[in-house]
Structure formats: C-alpha cells, structure tokens
Amino acid sequence: MKLLLVQLTRNKLGQVTRTQQTLNVDQVRIGRGSDCKFHLPDPRVAMHHAVIGSSGSDLTNDSTCFIEADAGLVTIDGTIERAAKLKVGQKIHLGPFELIVLQHVADVDLALSWELLDPLKDNLEGVKANVKVGLRNTWLSKRFFSWAGAAAILSVFLIWPVVSALNPPPKMSGAQAMASPVLASAITADASWNPGELASPHQGFGRDCAQCHTQPFVHTTNAACESCHQIIGWHFARDTKEAKAMHAAVFEKPGDATQCASCHRDHKGPMGLVRQDSPLCTQCHADLKIKVPRTTTANISDFSKDHPPFKLSMLVPGKTGREGIVRVSQDESGLKEKSNLKFPHDVHMEKKGIRGQNGKTVMECKNCHVPDETGSRFKPTTMKDHCQDCHSLEFEPKATDRQVPHGNVADVLATVNEFYAQAVLADTPIDVVFDEGARRPGERLNVADPAKRLAALSWASKKGATISQELMEVRVCFTCHEIKRVSVADGTDPKTPPTQTWQVEPIAVTQHWLPKSRFPHNQHSPYECKECHQVEKSKTSADIAIPDLKNCQGCHAGNITTTDKVRGTCETCHGFHVGGSKSGVPIPLPGGVPHDPKERAAKSVAVLQPKAHP
C-alpha cells in the first residue's frame, strides 16, 4: 500500500505550509511511539493509537482502505469508531490531530493530510493557571462581611427594638401583663436589651419594659414604682417641723436622691432589688450627730464596732399613745419591767415540774410563747389560753365548778356576793355551803321568815366580803395581779361613806421590746431559747430577759464577714422605710404583713399600742 501523508502547519498569519511524505507498507501504525511509521509526536496521542491498512487487491478502489483504533480513540466525522472504511473528505480526529482523506492522487492508494489543531500550551502558562494565591482572589470579601454584619446587628438589636418601643401594644397593667399569653410566650423585640435578670416579683410583667421604662431616654420615675407600690414609708417620721425639714433636705430634693431607683436597681437578679449594704445607711449615720446636731440617734458605722446599746421600748402601765411607751437604753443600771403581772419564771420552769390541776407538769417555753403566723415573733400570752388551765379562778372549795370571771373587779365581787346569797337563800343543803354553825347540819333555811332571811343575807354579805378580800389580797387574783384597795365615794350623796373596793393595776406586758429592728425567731430556731433568754432563775416578772448587744455580736460580725461570724449589715436587722407612709397608712412592722391594707394597718397599731391584758 502506498500512502501519501501531507503535514499542514500554519504560521501566525494562518498561512499553511505543506510537507509531504510517502510511505510504502502493508499497514501503517499511527501513534506517538517511535516505532510508528505515521508518527504523531504529542503526549495526548497513544503510543499505538490506530492502524491504517488496505483489505483489497484492487488498489485503485479507495474503499478498500480502512482505519482501526488500537490503544487510542478514533473519531470519524464526530463519531467514535472502532474501525471504518476511509472515504474521501472524511475528517478523522486522533487526539489533538486532524486527518482528512484527500482526493485520489495518481500512484497512491491513499492520501491523507494531517495537522496539529490544538498544540499543547506553554508549560509556564499552564502551571501559572493552576496557581491561585491570596484570599482576595476568593469569594471572601471584607467589605461585604462588614456591611452585612453591621446591618444585621443594627436591624435586630437596634432598629427592631426602637420601632417596637415607639409603637407599643395597648397599655396593660402589671396583672394584665402577667396574664397576657402573648407577653408570656413571645420573644419581645427589646428582650436583647435586658441587661440582667429582674427581681423575682417583677419577672411576671418584666417582658413589658414600658411598665417601668415609661419614656425613652428618661430615668425610670418614682411614679412608675408607686403605681404598684402605694404604701411606702418615709425613712423617719415627719412628725415635727424640724423632722419634716430634715426629711425634705435629704430625701425630697429634686434629682437622683428622690429616685426609688437610686437605691433599688433592678436587673440585678431575683434577690438584687433591695440593698443589703451598710454604706447606704452609714453614709449618713456614721456621723449623724454632725449632720443633725439635735438628733437623739447615735452615730454608727459598723455593727461590730460602734453600735449603741439596744434601746428597749417598754410599755407604761395605764398609758396610751406616745406616753404608753418608754424607750430606755439597755445599759441603764437596775432596769426593771413594770408589767403589774406577777410571774416568776423560775417557779414555772422548775425542772421537776409544777403542780397544776392535772398533776405535775414540766413546762416548756413554747407552752406560753407560741409563734405567730409568720414564725418570726409570738402570739400574745393570754389568761384563757395559757394560764387558766392551772390557775383556776375557783373561790369556794366546796363548789369547784364555779369560778369568778376574769377581767373586771366589779364582776368578780358581784359573782362572789351573788354566789353566797344564792347559796344561802336557795333550797340548798346549808352544810354544803357553809359550816359556821348558823344552822345545824341538815337544817334548811326558812325563806318565808323575814328575820331569818335577813340574817342569812347578812351572813352571805359578810361571807362574800371575806372571800372577796381573800381573792384580792391573798389568793387567786392576788396570785398574779398587783391589786390595791381603794375607796370609791358615791357621787350622788356626799354623806354616804365611800365604798371599799379593789383596783387591779393595768397589765402592761411588753410584746415588742425592739420594735425598730426585726428578729426572725424562726430563722434562729437551731438555738434554744435559753441561749439568749436566761429566765430559768428569774424570780420576778420585773427581770428583763431581752438579750443585749453583746449577745448578738457573739454570732454576728459587722459589715465584713469573718470566718466565725455571720455578716451583720444594717439591713440585717433594720428597715429603711420605717417612718410612716405618704398615704398615711401606718407602715407595717417587719414580719407578718397581711396583704389587705386595712388589716395591715390594724395589725401594726395593735402591736405598737399598749393594750390591756385580756
């Protein structure tokens, strides 16, 4: 087979140069291999890419020439072929080479032109194209991220909250807000502004910021606080002109000092609303005598250093109002309580027990001192509940079911007199009533006989007087009460001699010795009563068993906690708003504050005012 190969090469202007080569072989192997007669020098061509051969003997017939793929791909007119006959005009692609079957040429079995269509790129350019350096050549963009981040943050954390705050939902009260399911569940626009957890009482409506933050760019106002907190006390009573002026100067000047929020900062956690720090108090009280020369309040800077002795508030028997309470310093010598009640603690606290109506009883403190509802302090001790079980008011041993009433001398005398008159006049076996020999045993009084009746009544009257005197001056009433004999003149007739009677001195058992402080007894329950109140050897009710300053200082340090003591700031025992409220409703004492303002008022009065022993 004679084969004519025409190589086409083009210069930059596209002009073609032809180079001819004639091969005379049976078969022509095409490839980049050096053993290929039809050599195509390019790595993209297979070593042995294809074979061209002739199958027929009629060498003039072009249809006998064929091409057959070997290790490479052969594409003929765009179609991949395994083997094909060659026809004039066919375009054959082998890698980057194009072969075209040419018109017959004399003496040649097959004429082909070949051309490298896609020369390999320059090596350097190829490598450079594969090297990509620098983040600026990637999708990362500082500018885009800057704008996007800033815009997102401003939208979510500034624009949205401001727009929503300026277009508030309908105003709700605190209670409504608490009940509103929308506020309870939804994420509010300004939630991201919340700098910290609210005080627990405020958390219910806390998602509605406008409850307290009523105006943009304005401090929270007292009005916002007072819309709920209507009963708030002054710091001290404004009951004199001077006190009023002083209060105004310190607490009512315009600006920050009047703000509730200057002390009560919210968003400080569930318990963070009330200041517990002593400096709040000591910034004035450390040198109060300089600031207010006429004050009777002592200077104090630290509980462990210069707290004055406790001042006891004792009831004054028979007096009410301001005169009913006397305040005395606990360090005064010979301090005695005048309660007009006889009560020797030692007798009652006898370890072996005390004889009562029901036999011997060993008494404990809690028998008489019963904690009140708050557990902080104690219910008043009463005759009915705490004494009468043992201290029966019987007056006649032969009639143990009869007792004199408790509470009023006149009633006692009347009861005694009536009892003996009734006994002597009624159809009662006399020896049951008395045994002075006026009757013989078994004899009955003839009531129809006026003389006898008179004699009987006279006896009853005498007997009544004797027993009454006994009750008032020897036993029963006298056991507990201070009683004095008095003469009462009949106002209507000056000639009538005054009647002899008795007066029970008014009882003034002090219930709250230290009303300006709070002492939650229940929080001190690990300690026994006697650790603070030494009464076991007290022989008289005049002894005062209120523990003194040193006693408290045994466990409580001052402003700074020590390793062995509990911190004791001013707030530990004292309140701030203790001076009577703006609205006129008395400020409840610490502990046991009823919810209803009226009840609250009544209760606080009841504790402060001296009250006759029931």
Next chain:
Amino acid sequence: MKHRTFLEYRRYRYLKVATLLALISIFVFAWYTFPVGRYGGTVVGYVLGTISALLIVWLMWLGVQKRRYKANISGIQGWLSAHVYIGGALIVLATLHAGFQVGWNIHTLAYVLMLIVIFSGFFGVFAYLRFPALMTANMGEETLDSLVQKIADLDREIRRTAMSMSDEINAVAMESIKNTRVGGGVFAQFLHRPGNCPTKRAVVFLEGIGKTLKGDQQKQNRDLYSLMLRKEKWVDRARADVRFKALLDLWLYIHVPVSFALLAALTAHIISVFFYW
C-alpha cells in the same frame, strides 16, 4: 542596626501608655465603692464605658489613617503600635466597665465581638512576627514565581520523558502536568497537602510500576520518577507559601468585618442603655 518592629516603637511608648491606662482603671475600680454593685451603670462604669467606646472608634480610625499615611511609614508604625497596645488595654477597661457581668443580650454581644476583634488582632501581630521567618525558611532563595518557573520547566521534561513511555504512565504524567493545583479556593489555600494531588498520585504510581518494568523501560521510569519527586517537593513548598500568605490574610477577614459588627453592636448597646435609662 537591629530591625525594630512596631511593637518596640519609641522604646515601647504605647505599651507604657496602655499599661498605665489599665492600671488606673483597675485602681479606680477597686477603690471606688459600688453601693449597688459593680456594673456599667455606676459613675465609674459610665466613665470606663465612655473611654472604652471612644477608644474603639479611635482604634478603628487606624483603617482610615493607614490609607492616608501612605508615604509616611514611621507615622504608620506609631499608629500601629498604639493600635495594638491600646487595643489590648481595652480588654481590661471593657471588662471592668461590665463589672464582670455577662448575659444573653446586646451588651454582652458587643463585649464578645470586641474580644473577637482584639484577639484576631493579636493573631495578626503573631502572624506578622512569626510567619515571615517561617516563609523565608520554607522558600529559601526562591520566590513563588521562580518556583512556578521551575515547576513549568520540570513539567516540560516530564512531558518529554513520558512521551516515549507506555500510555498508562504517560496518562499519569499528563494528569500531574494538567491538574496539579497550588492554592485555589478559600479552603484549598489552607491545605498544605491536598489528598488528591495528581503529582502525589503519580509519585506513588511510578514507584509501584517501576518494580514491574525491565531494561530501558525501567530506566526511563526511574528518570520520570525522580523528576516527579522533585516536582512534588517544589509543589509542597509553593503550597506552604500560599498557606502562609492566606494565614497572613485570614485574620484581617475576621478583624475588619467584626470591627464593623462591633461598631454596630456598640451603637445599639449605648442607645439601648439610655433609651431605657
């Protein structure tokens, strides 16, 4: 003369300024009694907050200054020195301003963004101090361009050598020439040794096939293998260089956008505080 970095500018002038600023803040914070707790709403809190906010704006001004002071390198050095040290002091100031209180809110978001900006900046300082030496150690006398030229020269030799070898070997060599990439996308720039590098595959392949060949073919294969090994080394060095350059760039892609996010958060923080005063 020893080369001085911006950190040593004027005998650590700004390190002293920053330390003083931090110490004064700590002293005031410790000395002042905070009756309602230590936080941004106290007098000291407001003062620290105002100073911190102004510092943030001032520090961001470096971005503007950098473009203005093109001709004045020492001016830029001073600015950069101040930027780094005062930026570090800002951690102390802002932390004291917050009174160590954090929460899920815009205030802490601003604080966290600030920390991200500062610590990415610290990484930047570290990168500028550390990487140039590492880059020089990696490249020696070479530059990336000279490496590319060398790789291209090698490729030409590889192509020539592989031309007369079996199709299988030729294909592997061609794949290495065509598809060995250095750098590329964001993640590719950080990859020191990409798993599917055709040059590495070629090295492994040629090593394996060499054992099955004989005579001339084996010799040719050995030549090609040694060419491929050299190429692999150069490619590795080029990749390490690209990676260092990317790391030198990367922190700025955090530092700058987060700075602007911080500016936005700071604005929201300040307005929100006074909106609900």
